[in-house]
Amino acid sequence: MKEAFRQSMAWLHTWVGLLVGWVLFFVFLTGTLGYVNAEVDLWMRPEQPQLAAFPPAADMLASAEQRLRERSGEAEEWLIIFPGDSGVRGAGDLVVGRRAWPVDGEMSGKRTLETLDPRTGLPIEISARETAGGHTLYRMHYVLHYVPEKWGRWIVGIATMLMLVAIITGTIAHKKIFRDFFTFRSARGQRSWLDGHNLLAVTALPFHVMITWSGLVFFQFMYMPVAIDMLYPEGTPRDRFFEEAYGFDQIDRDAARPAAPLVSLLPLLARAEEHWGTGSVYFITVDNPGRENARIIFSAQDKDSVDRTRAFLRFDGVTGSLLESGTGTRTAAGWFNGVLLSLHEGRFAGPVLRFLYALAGLIGTAMIGTGLVLWSTKRKAKLLKTDKPHFGIAVVDVLNLGTVVGLPVGIAAYFWANRLLPVEMPGRAAWEVHAMFIVWGLTFLYAIARSLDRAWVELCWLAAAACTLLPLLNALTTDRHLGVSLSSGDWVFVGFDLSALAAGLFFALMARHLDRRKEAVR
């Protein structure tokens, strides 16, 4: 019975893993880069000088407020996010956002975000090249690209659900989880892939479960709409749900309220800083700006909190009087949700923990990659006896190579495009992304055209070159090469260049290893 259970779970693990492995590899790799997306943003805007300290919050608020008021028009909500410590996503940017009033049939209005240079208060595109940046790469891990966002979320959600199945069935399929963990038989073909897959999977098992489950929780009511739609339909009941379930405060979203001028935000900032200390405000939201029911909410930095609660001050937007000073406490269920989402994003993590996050993400990526390769290796080992080529396995082989090695080549191309496309080129940001997908697509064609063994070795060398040469490209196209960044303590550029070199070294070692193994087989 126990053995039968293990076998049925192994079967499920194998097929579920194969079905969604390629999408998950993409999600894991781009998601892992999301742990450094603010740093990647800065690297992709080399004109933006290294910032020693941010200007006073009052200066930044003045420009942000001016920007929002200038482009007045109707908005349901304004948002101002201050740049913060490197542990916080969006670290180097001052962000202003506005949410339009929902158009018929929309649950919430369309939100547009604009990034301002904290030094000048002007849009970042004026002081630096237009770039899709680290944030676009990071967004791809949950909305994909070139497809409507809603589809992207669904595709990623289904893949994530199956990932959870694969993780748990994979753990059960394991006969001797503890002994296997300490077993690695190198250079033995299928055995090595299996040992490697096990080692990677078990090392970061808690991370894998957490990241997968919490990933689903982000959009849980989109994936599980039946109960909430029946018990709390759109509109007032839905607002009441969020209030009761999480402990969020209810926002008056009545568009029909009379107009009333909004107070200046600056004096309120001074009061918030009195409460929490200078530079302690993380973001400001204004609900119903320019209406008599306007509310201004200041939220404090929360970089040490693992549950997404943060202290807030709520002001009346017309009189400027303080209405409420809260701690952001939640209901138990709301708190637990906050913890899950916070663990997923890892915004609270300091440098060491953030490094571990990125490492765990890479381990997850490698686990998926080795699992995909293992599927095909195992089947080919069986086929050798009958010796007839199998179309299905050939397709899997091409998809494996094009994903496992091709995607890193594509991402490297994204960074190359950032440095090589003309700075003034219109639609530059979009073309950075096109470059990534065109190059990635070409790697699939290459995998089809060449013999599989050769294509693996050659694409690994290509990935090695594309990564290793990035620091050189950076040195040739900017004045912030590794020598400069090391001596000036520009850790964003140092970190990027060294990571690129490390990735290059990894692919070079892999290429050499595969090349040798091929020789040995011959």
Add this chain to the structure above:
Amino acid sequence: MSSSQMKSASRRWSIASRVLAAIGGGYALISLLTLALPLALAPLGINQAQVLLAATTASFLIYVAIVMAVFHARSAARAWAGLAIMALPLSAVTLLLLP
């Protein structure tokens, strides 16, 4: 059709049936669960919205367990029967308590 072909064809049908039971049946079951649980617990004085939130968060883990059970069941028919048996009380609770 030889007997081995018949066996392989019936295996395929069994897998197809299980896939449908796991994906469709499992999804319907967790949807029903997230609906029935808040309705059932609300009369006990537990906040309905909070139960719905917690049940939805947990539903993904329950989905995994259902998928595993469906593929481990001795036959596809037994998997479907299991799903139906679990759905029965949940449907009854929902029909009784849904306003």
